[in-house]
Amino acid sequence: MAIRNVFVMALDDFNRAMLERLQGVENLRFHSLLDLETAVDTRHYDIPALLDRARRQLRAFPGSIDAIVGFWDFPTSTMLPILRREFGLRGPSVESVMRCEHKYWFRMNQEKVAPSQTPAYAAFNPFDSRFPDEAPLAYPFWIKPIRSHSSQLGFRINDRSAFADGLTEIRDNIDFLARPFNELMTHAEMPEEVRTVDGWHCLAEEIISAGRQCTVEGYVLDGEIVIYGTIDSLREGVHGSSFSRYQYPSDLPVDVQEAMYKATHDFLKQVGFDDSPFNIEFFYEEDTGQLWMLEVNTRCSKSHSPLFEMVDGASNTQAMVDVALGRKPDFPEQGGDYRLATKFMLREHEDAYVRRVPTADEIAAIEADIPGVRIQIVAHEGYRLSTLFHQDSYTFETALLFIGGDSLEEIERKSEQVKGRLHFELER
Structure with a gap:
């Protein structure tokens, strides 16, 4: 061959x-x-x-x-x-990707096929002099740039004071997102009502925080939508805004997952998305049964890749590569080594100067001693945590732990062992 x-x-x-x-x-x-x-x-x-x-x-x-x-x-x-x-x-076409990634265009398309899963939303110009005296939605709400990722420049707004603070941060920093996104927008055909809401704009959205968050992963090949996994997402920190860990497979009820699959199918057909992996984030309110579609990503999630490999025997990058080559993904039948897998994000809630991070030899020794463990160090020795790229607005990641096991108790035990041996020196 x-x-x-x-x-x-x-x-x-x-x-x-x-x-x-x-x-x-x-x-x-x-x-x-x-x-x-x-x-x-x-x-x-x-x-x-x-x-x-x-x-x-x-x-x-x-x-x-x-x-x-x-x-x-x-x-x-x-x-x-x-x-x-x-x-x-x-x-996928540039336009179908933009319908997912341009947050205002995404909500417009979502509202057509899943209005009950669409939170209240409004696009606004953060440089408009009417703000913060006026508000685009009733308090409280969440604001974020029309295109961002990793919750960058995303803020929970409870009142006028918080809105003023968030606007200051966005006005001072949105340039690094707005300019490149506007360049990318020139490559797509877009309706005028969307094109005028460019990268210098933001989206205000109704707060969705109660319930369980999860992500549906799959691919589309020649118009056929295939879902191969659902991952639970757990949050921590201020307003529950930071991810603390991902767990695979999800333990959500089957009927809830099926409802998410239907919403996924309807949305991807609506935007004409094809020939690519994807992942879609949802919130499920257990008390009311309400389902919310939060966000669509036009790629497989690298954060989930080791989890799929530990449980299923191959990572989701199998779909990424095979679909790009025009063939049905070749997932192994025998599965992986563990029943469950989790990604832990080790975070600091205050800025600090990084004097030391675990060495490559120390990491190799931990991984050799504890089966089913992979470690990625995110912090950089000799730098402040605030200089790290792709952090959310409230916390700083220092390391990522991917851990497989046959029970949550086993995974928790391994995580405590790993954290006890990771030697960081942070000066505040």
Whole structure:
């Protein structure tokens, strides 16, 4: 069988190792397209320059270009359909991706097929002089840029004072999101009522916080929607705004998951999304039975990848690669080594200077001693936590723990063992 060349946007060592364990990998070659420092870990996304660099790299490649994939959020997820279109590769249209990622356009489309699952919302210009004396919705509400990720510049607004504080933060910092998103918007055909709500705008939304949050993961191939897993999301911190861990598989009732699957199917058909993995976040209110669709991501979740691998025997990147190559994902039948898997986000709630992080040898020793454990260090020695990229508005991640086990008790026990051996030195 001929070797297929798969270009992966900003491929890092942790995720390369996961890709190299996929089914059928002997016939694949993975190549990093662009680098982590300029395409992901930066606050200065130069979209025209990034696209030009990617084009030059692809055109200079001596072999076949069979797929372009990625698991990063903004701006990777929006750059991918642009590059695929130019190189004649399989993937969703730029417009269908924008219908998911432009938060106002997303709510407009959601409201057409699932009005009961759509919170009250309103687009607004944060630079409008009427604010904060006026409010786009009744208090309390949540605000966030029209395009952001990882809850960046997202704030819970309880009153005028909180609105004023949130507007100050957004006005001072939205530039790093607004400029690149506006560049990406020029590549899509959009109705005028959406195009005028550009990257300098924000969305106010009704507060949805009571209940259980989860994520549905799947893929669409030639119009067929397939869901392969549901992951529970647990939150902590101020207003429950920060994720503390993900657990797979979900223990939500079957009928609730089926209702989410139907909403997923209806929405993806509405926006014309095809030939790509996806994940959709929901909130379920156990007391009332109310279901809310929170957000749609036009990619597989790299946060969930090790969890799928531990439980199912292959990560969700199997779908990412196979669908991009136009074939049904080849998931193993035997499953993984564990019944359950969890991703823990270790967080600090105050800024600090990082004097020391666990060494590579220390991490390797922990992983060798405790089966079913993988560790990623997020904090960087010699830097303040506030300088980390892709943090939410209230906390700072220091490390990620992926842990598999046959019960939650076993996973909790392993997590305590790992945390007890991770040697950080933080100076406040």
